[in-house]
Amino acid sequence: MSERTRTETGLALLCAASVVFLAVRDLLVPEIRDVEVWLGFELRGRAALLSAPLHWAIFATGAWAFWRAKPWIWRAAAAYVISVALSHLIWSEASPHGQGWPMGLLQAAGISLLGVWMWRRRPPTVRREAS
DSSP states (O other): OOOOOHHHHHHHHHHHHHHHHHHHHHHHOHHHHTEEEETTEEEETHHHHHHHHHHHHHHHHHHHHHHTTOTTHHHHHHHHHHHHHHHHHHHHHHSTTSOOHHHHHHHHHHHHHHHHHHHHOOOOOOOOOOO
16 A cells, blocks of 8 residues: 555545535535535535535545555546536526636636546555565
C-alpha cells in the first residue's frame, strides 16, 4: 500500500468535511434541499431529495480513497472535477439563476485547472515493507 502524502491527507479531510457540510445543508436548509444540480441541470423536489445522498457518497468515497492513498482516486477525482466544471458551464446557461455562458466558461476554466492538475499527478510509488 502507498504511504499517504500530506496532499492526500488534506484532500481526504476536505472530502470528509464536504460530506458533513452537504448532509447538514441538504437536510436542514429547505431552500437548498429542494434543488440538486447534476451535470448542470437542476433537479427539484423529490428528485433532489433522493439524489442528494449520491453527492454525499461521492465525497465519502473520495475521503476514504484519499485517506487510504488509493492510486485510482487521482484520476477519479479529476474526472469528477472536470464534470463539475462542465456542470458550471451548462448551469450558467440553462438555469434561470445562472449568469450566462461567459461566466460559466470562466468558472469552468478555473475549475478545470484543478482537474487537470489531479489528472496529471502521479500517485506516490508503492513502498515495500522490509522483510
